[in-house]
Amino acid sequence: MDLTNDVTKTLGIRYPIIQAGMAGSTTPELVATVSNSGGLGTIGAGYFTTEKLDQEITLVEELTDLSFAVNLFVPSDKLYLPEKVEKMNAWLRPYRRALNLEEPTVNISEEAQFNAAIDLLIEKQIAIVSFTFGIPNYKAIDKLKANGVTLIGTATSVEEAIANEQAGMDLIIAQGSEAGGHRGSFTYVTGSQVPLVGTMSLVPQVVDAVDIPVIAAGGIMDARGLIASMVLGAKGAQLGTAFLTTEESGASKLYKSAIQDSKETDTVVTKVFSGKPARGIDNDFIHNMNRYDDDIPDYPIQNQLTNSIRKASAKNGDTKWTHLWSGQSPRLAQSISAATLMQQIINQTKALI
Ligand SMILES: Cc1cc2nc3c(=O)[nH]c(=O)nc-3n(C[C@H](O)[C@H](O)[C@H](O)COP(=O)(O)O)c2cc1C
Numbered sequence: 001m002d003l004t005n006d007v008t009k010t011l012g013i014r015y016p017i018i019q020a021g022m023a024g025s026t027t028p029e030l031v032a033t034v035s036n037s038g039g040l041g042t043i044g045a046g047y048f049t050t051e052k053l054d055q056e057i058t059l060v061e062e063l064t065d066l067s068f069a070v071n072l073f074v075p076s077d078k079l080y081l082p083e084k085v086e087k088m089n090a091w092l093r094p095y096r097r098a099l100n101l102e103e104p105t106v107n108i109s110e111e112a113q114f115n116a117a118i119d120l121l122i123e124k125q126i127a128i129v130s131f132t133f134g135i136p137n138y139k140a141i142d143k144l145k146a147n148g149v150t151l152i153g154t155a156t157s158v159e160e161a162i163a164n165e166q167a168g169m170d171l172i173i174a175q176g177s178e179a180g181g182h183r184g185s186f187t188y189v190t191g192s193q194v195p196l197v198g199t200m201s202l203v204p205q206v207v208d209a210v211d212i213p214v215i216a217a218g219g220i221m222d223a224r225g226l227i228a229s230m231v232l233g234a235k236g237a238q239l240g241t242a243f244l245t246t247e248e249s250g251a252s253k254l255y256k257s258a259i260q261d262s263k264e265t266d267t268v269v270t271k272v273f274s275g276k277p278a279r280g281i282d283n284d285f286i287h288n289m290n291r292y293d294d295d296i297p298d299y300p301i302q303n304q305l306t307n308s309i310r311k312a313s314a315k316n317g318d319t320k321w322t323h324l325w326s327g328q329s330p331r332l333a334q335s336i337s338a339a340t341l342m343q344q345i346i347n348q349t350k351a352l353i
Pocket residue numbers: 020021022023025044045046071131132154175178179180181182184217218219220221238239240241242244325326327328329
């Protein structure tokens with residue numbers, strides 16, 4: 001098994017290890033440390049304004065001269081339905097009252113923000129951009145490609161992988177159902193059910209269906225996971241939860257401890273926090289809100305409606321009403337620096353192969 005392959009060559013990195021762009025939890029230190037250790041650091045820019053994205057890129061560039069990526073959320077085409085929002089606000093009222101919070105105003109400016117981010121990334125000469133939640137519009141793809149940017153798409157099924165390849169993505173992340181955080185899905189199996197296929201099943205089936213290199217994601221925390229992914233035909237692995245508990249991550253102490261105190265059976269996929277299915281540690285908010293599952297406003301509306309509740313709960317040092325995204329391998333999460341984690345994975349991978 002060779003650690004130098006199409007993924008490392010295309011991305012200009014030494015080892016096929018990618019730190020997931022985790023919106024809300026990456027820091028310039030985390031991104032730069034992973035890149036400086038031979039992997040690919042990724043700025044999780046999904047929630048950033050262009051000003052914040054600009055600042056973050058500058059900070060990363062001060063810390064590394066090596067390749068790094070920026071991850072963006074592809075805008076959704078969901079509708080704002082006032083009756084749904086009104087109902088949800090009524091259900092959320094007890095939480096807001098308990099935390100002394102106002103009802104927020106909802107703002108849907110995803111498309112404009114996304115297009116502005118694309119222009120900024122081109123202006124800043126960012127070499128690698130990854131996407132989740134779908135395939136960007138062809139104008140954005142054409143613009144990025146015309147500027148030589150390498151594009152990475154996310155797929156949670158073979159159908160989504162083929163769609164990504166046909167749209168012109170250079171690489172594809174096959175995100176298994178073990179993965180922490182939001183599902184990158186943009187198709188439905190039935191009704192509102194998104195694909196939930198385990199990494200071990202998804203990766204080889206995607207590898208067989210596309211010609212572009214595949215990167216495995218979901219439950220991978222160490223050299224064993226990286227090697228297993230490569231045996232399945234992936235050319236690299238993207239790790240989220242493993243980097244989330246490192247010293248450089250932006251996750252709070254409370255959040256990191258919640259992951260480290262969890263078991264493999266403690267996470268669930270839920271859309272109660274954001275309107276989009278995401279895997280996180282089960283808690284009181286999920287239990288209480290799950291009964292409204294069919295009436296939850298779509299992302300990004302629900303995300304905005306619950307935002308202040310999640311923030312206030314976490315600020316109070318309380319995990320019961322905040323999202324705690326985590327993959328299914330929390331027992332393997334370590335409280336070490338990202339540089340040490342990278343070194344560990346690299347050394348153990350070399351020893352095992
Ligand atoms: C806290 C957290 C935030 C995440 N945010 C994003 C994101 O902004 N964009 C994205 O493409 N993936 C995001 N993901 C998913 C990762 O890209 C990846 O699929 C996942 O972390 C892999 O599973 P693992 O957590 O078991 O390693 C996030 C994951 C976590 C744990």
